Amino acid sequence: MRIVVADDSLLLREGIARVLEAAGHELVGFAGDAVDLLDLVRGQSPDVAIIDIRMPPTHTDEGLRAAAALRQEHGQKIGLLILSQYVEPAYAQQVLADVAGGSGYLLKERVAEARVLADAVLRVAAGEKVVDPVIVAQLLRRREHDPLSDLTARELEVLGLLAEGRSNQAISEQLAIAGKTVETHVNAIFSKLGLEPAAEDNRRVLAVLSYLRGRMVTR
Amino acid sequence: MSWLLRLIIAAPALVLVAAWPGTITDPLTPDVLLAVVTDAVTGLILIVAGLVVAGRRPDSRSGPLLILAGYLWYVGDLFFFLPDASIVPLLSFAFRGYYDLIIAFLILSFPSGRLQTRAQRIVIAALVGAYLVRSLGFLAMAVPGEAYPPNGTANPFLLLPNAPLELFDVWITAFKAVLITIVAVLAVVRWLKASAPARRVLAPVLVGGLAWAVTSVIYKLGPVAAVQFDVRFPPWQDADWWAIPDYLLRGSAAPVGFLFGALLLRTARTAVVDLVSGFSDQPVRRNLQASLVKVLRDPDLVVLYPAAKGWTDADGLPAEYPVPGDERVATPIESEGRTVAIILHDPSLEEDPGLVGAVAAAARLAIDNERLSSALEAQLAEVRDSRVRIVEGADAERRRIERDLHDGAQQRLVAIAISLRMLGDSLGTEASPEVAREIDLASTELRAAIEELRELARGLDPPLLRESGLRVAIEGLAERMHVPVRLDLKLDQRLARSVETTCYFVVAEALANVAKHAHAKTVSVGLWRAGDTLFVKVQDDGRGGADPATGSGLRGLADRVAAIDGHLTISDVPGGGTLLEAQIPCA
Numbered sequence: 005m006r007i008v009v010a011d012d013s014l015l016l017r018e019g020i021a022r023v024l025e026a027a028g029h030e031l032v033g034f035a036g037d038a039v040d041l042l043d044l045v046r047g048q049s050p051d052v053a054i055i056d057i058r059m060p061p062t063h064t065d066e067g068l069r070a071a072a073a074l075r076q077e078h079g080q081k082i083g084l085l086i087l088s089q090y091v092e093p094a095y096a097q098q099v100l101a102d103v104a105g106g107s108g109y110l111l112k113e114r115v116a117e118a119r120v121l122a123d124a125v126l127r128v129a130a131g132e133k134v135v136d137p138v139i140v141a142q143l144l145r146r147r148e149h150d151p152l153s154d155l156t157a158r159e160l161e162v163l164g165l166l167a168e169g170r171s172n173q174a175i176s177e178q179l180a181i182a183g184k185t186v187e188t189h190v191n192a193i194f195s196k197l198g199l200e201p202a203a204e205d206n207r208r209v210l211a212v213l214s215y216l217r218g219r220m221v222t223r
Numbered sequence: 224m225s226w227l228l229r230l231i232i233a234a235p236a237l238v239l240v241a242a243w244p245g246t247i248t249d250p251l252t253p254d255v256l257l258a259v260v261t262d263a264v265t266g267l268i269l270i271v272a273g274l275v276v277a278g279r280r281p282d283s284r285s286g287p288l289l290i291l292a293g294y295l296w297y298v299g300d301l302f303f304f305l306p307d308a309s310i311v312p313l314l315s316f317a318f319r320g321y322y323d324l325i326i327a328f329l330i331l332s333f334p335s336g337r338l339q340t341r342a343q344r345i346v347i348a349a350l351v352g353a354y355l356v357r358s359l360g361f362l363a364m365a366v367p368g369e370a371y372p373p374n375g376t377a378n379p380f381l382l383l384p385n386a387p388l389e390l391f392d393v394w395i396t397a398f399k400a401v402l403i404t405i406v407a408v409l410a411v412v413r414w415l416k417a418s419a420p421a422r423r424v425l426a427p428v429l430v431g432g433l434a435w436a437v438t439s440v441i442y443k444l445g446p447v448a449a450v451q452f453d454v455r456f457p458p459w460q461d462a463d464w465w466a467i468p469d470y471l472l473r474g475s476a477a478p479v480g481f482l483f484g485a486l487l488l489r490t491a492r493t494a495v496v497d498l499v500s501g502f503s504d505q506p507v508r509r510n511l512q513a514s515l516v517k518v519l520r521d522p523d524l525v526v527l528y529p530a531a532k533g534w535t536d537a538d539g540l541p542a543e544y545p546v547p548g549d550e551r552v553a554t555p556i557e558s559e560g561r562t563v564a565i566i567l568h569d570p571s572l573e574e575d576p577g578l579v580g581a582v583a584a585a586a587r588l589a590i591d592n593e594r595l596s597s598a599l600e601a602q603l604a605e606v607r608d609s610r611v612r613i614v615e616g617a618d619a620e621r622r623r624i625e626r627d628l629h630d631g632a633q634q635r636l637v638a639i640a641i642s643l644r645m646l647g648d649s650l651g652t653e654a655s656p657e658v659a660r661e662i663d664l665a666s667t668e669l670r671a672a673i674e675e676l677r678e679l680a681r682g683l684d685p686p687l688l689r690e691s692g693l694r695v696a697i698e699g700l701a702e703r704m705h706v707p708v709r710l711d712l713k714l715d716q717r718l719a720r721s722v723e724t725t726c727y728f729v730v731a732e733a734l735a736n737v738a739k740h741a742h743a744k745t746v747s748v749g750l751w752r753a754g755d756t757l758f759v760k761v762q763d764d765g766r767g768g769a770d771p772a773t774g775s776g777l778r779g780l781a782d783r784v785a786a787i788d789g790h791l792t793i794s795d796v797p798g799g800g801t802l803l804e805a806q807i808p809c810a
Binding site: 013064089091142220 | 648
């Protein structure tokens, strides 16, 4: 897999490079800011771009805008993985909003968990969605009179994995249950939460995330 | 002047008037009664006018002079009272009519009591001379029993028993009539030359004075006409209707004029009170000049203020002073030993130094007040600015720390986590179980440290606020709450950073308090803008009892809101719960 990394911290770039190379990926270039990144992707046509959300010049959310620009320019050919220090579902939702391509939002410390990072890279390259478990955990936190209380423990588990962007296949593997059973759970969850069943996985993630976020507050 | 003093001053006249009816030997016909009452009242009018003027103008001699004139009026009547007392009737006859001197003097000098021109001084001096000559001539020539009725017994001053006293008296009287005519002319000239504010006060004096002068001249020409030309002047001399106007006009027209003049002066002083009370209007400078022009009725009045070089007018423009040939008088306004302004005004106002003094004092008050309040305002503005700077400085510092954390410690910790993981992987299965456990433990600790740092950084400078604005940032806050949050955020536009940051921290602190202390089931957050004010409202259904005085978080919040001229209130909701409301200017 050909990967580019955009991060203004040399330390992190090197760390990420070591992890990815150890996992057998090919690092085809580094960028220190969004402009460099766009040039680099044009030159290298990588499979995946790993992008720090916060880069010069404003050190806020340049990464998100760079990702949007890359999606615009290169379509679904490229997987986009945002690395961030912010546990903000709003950002995650923004990353998932481009339904068609593979994209993800991971907390930066996942870099230290080689398997998680490698898995996320593969998934975004395959056009899937990836949401950091910490964000999902925050969204799944329950409150009084929460519709989530109607779900069984297993259904909650499945919901969490759905929110992380897993496919039915991946869920069935992770929970060691049959694909049919996963489907049953998913249908039950959607009907209990009153969600329209989504035909396509990426739309499903977005719907679940929106639902989970939306129920946290009453507007 | 106390009422007691006034009474004491007026008492002799009152006693005189009260005793008068007892002295009348003639049958009390209406004519006689009328003449007596009119005579008595005229003197009293002079005295009362004098008392009033003295009360209004304690610094002028006009009042005492009028009182003196009142008593001099009665000099000519003394022989009625003491007809048999040796030389009293003589003196009464010799020195009667001196009140005319005072009236003539005051007509030309009211209200200051000072003569201004050479002509005035000459005519008054001549008049005094004429009266003295007449008195002395009378004493020298009056033969008891002939020249003055009715019962004069002796004249120890008699020098010229055969002199033509009557002729002498007639010509002296004629001379006095001429002088009084000149006084009347000078009074008119004085009025014509006076400025607008002075004319106003002098108008009643002039009217009364002219009435006095005309009637006095007519009265004095009567004997001249009779003796020299053997005609009756005026022809209506003995008419019944003439007695009262004759007395009243001669004796009272002028004092009533002075009285009105003094009352007008009083009005000007009363206006000073209005002047002071009207000074609250801003700007003081222009307002002061306008008020002074109005109060002193001097359209040419200006107020000048000392500048670094020269003077400036009320509008702050350079002004020329002194201007050669300018007849206006400058009254300085001094405060704490230095001149803070000068009032250029009509010289006639000087005739009432009390008025100008009062006005200057009022102006000084106004100018001092403005000076002090502008100093206070400057100080307040400085304090406000410094408070804003402190808050802004603190915010900048928070951002700096957040950035340092993010770019420094957080990155390093992640890098260390990576290294640690690589180390564990490279050791692989060769590592002893202890080493593997230590590495796992270190990784877990590191993750916890990273998490803690992340939370810390987030509280310092929330990235969502900066990038996406208040609404999204408050939604982010709400999502992290353990109690359901009802959001009513009617705001999509971006506001000034200080407003957004303050508002965000208000909501964050309020929600943190709800989470920590309130035991609430729900909390609602409202945010809306009305005009140039941003309204924030956070209400929970917990147990209430939040008090900014005890909680440093809320206190700091209130200070923070106040620093940008906002207002924060925290109150208990009846039935339980806490309501926090903030209004923040967001123009």
